[in-house]
Amino acid sequence: MPFESDITALWITLRLALITVLVLLLTGTPLAWWLANTRWRFKSIIEAAVALPLVLPPTVIGFYLLIAMGPEGPLGRLTAWLGLEPLAFSFTGLVLGSVIYSLPFVVQPLQSTFSGIGRGPLEVAATLGARPLDRFFTIVIPLSRSGYLTAAVLGFAHTLGEFGVVLMIGGNIPGQTQVLSIAIYDHVESLEYASAHWLAGALLLLSFLLLLLVYGLNRRFDMVKI
């Protein structure tokens, strides 16, 4: 049977993944839209930066974030100046780290969906009298349903499995910043294999169900499209 602290870790993990995805969908939409439409010559610099978390070891991201959040780092100074709690070893800090860590998993599907829509439907909407924001909400968003679903689920699932970044900037404070993947690691370290099994199995099942949802829904959207 899992410990009570494991349930707390599961809850923190889900909360972290959910908030991260919401933040990413809100900030990723304008970023992806810009990337899909800009003709700026140096656009590839931004694209490469967005894709960095795909290749960087999470500990590297975590290390830099830890430095930035420290009392001498820019983020640390900012929070001190604003009179806020330091970000390091806090849940907010975890959200920030996860947002950066999962950024490409949300931005890239959105960008490719936006590119796929093309200019055609937007030009048609414009000739029918729709203003730019109107066009975005009535044409782009509905036509990007499957892209949003993919982005949300990938971002969520990827945050669920986060380990390195959390370990660096979250510490491992039970009830505050201890997430599922670290709880599993702790159990294995202390040779509590039964508890590790419970958590690992739960994570496996959850991830599989999520992906099943994406592929199932995407198929249905395709059928609606035809």
Next chain:
Amino acid sequence: MSIHARVCLNRSEFLLQAQFSAPGQGVTAVFGRSGSGKSTLLRTLAGLETPTPGSEISVNGVTWFGQGINLPVHQRRVGYVFQEPTLFPHLSVRGNLDYARDRSGRRSGTGQGRGNGFDEVIALLGLEAFLQRQPGTLSGGEKQRVAIARALLSAPALLLMDEPLAALDLHSKEEILPFLDRLFAGAGMPVLYVSHSPDEVARLADHLLLLEGGSVLAHGPLAEVLGRVDSPIARTDQAFSVVHCEIAELEGPCHLSVLRTAAGDNVYVPRIAAGQRQAIRLRINARDVSLCSQRPVGSSILNVLQAEIVQLSEPDHKGQQLVQLRLKGSAELLLARISEYSCQQMALVPGINIYCQIKSVALLC
């Protein structure tokens, strides 16, 4: 009320430099080969392309571009029918039409709208049975009818149609043409209709704008532009004229119907189905017209029209000449393509009367 445009647009390897005025009502066909800038011209008028400063576009007294003004697309009262049917796939047919109607009031202002009633437009394009359907379940022709209805419901001051039939198969074209006839017969707004099909132009247009290499070669009333011996169409084998007739006798002899030109000459055509309109347009290819100095006797060719020679073109490299003729007692122009040798033998000069034998005509109801 009219459309004035003087646009210049510089794209890599393409320069559009077009200046023209088109009447504020009726259908103006924009005709030219592919790559002549027809679509680019329409896109520029709609605001989808930005012309160079100094260009001017005004429609029925409203400046859309020029004098420091550049109205964004959604503020130009333009209806646009694209070559490919462009229905929004996530909306039903009704949803697509509502999308246009819901936004039409905002830009039409007060008292300016044509009062395009929803029901009238639906009836005009025969869409009653489709309203609840999804675009994906419609045929190409049906989709394009919905797209036309949608453009009309946006209460445009100018309707732009960019080869709306080009992507359709022959059957769908035949199906949609009667709807266009009805639409244009009652359209209170000017229409610019891009096409590279002589048949469509001859059937639908009142005015003609000829484009070549991004420049306007000629523009004016259809018969006048078509009748020119120096237009780009005239230079090709496709040269043709449009002649207006009335039905004289539907059930003529031997499965024929008899039409009468404005000059009173009879034209025999294959029997026309009853119930069609009284006025009929005939398309006559210049290469199907031969000339006789006297009324031909004992010829199998039924249709002979009296005319006067107006002018002759220079012979081309194949030894062919175009003759522009005015049908006797009317203002209608007819083109004949004959050999340079015949011209010399018959001593054809402007001003002489002549008989035109017409081998075949195409009916364009």
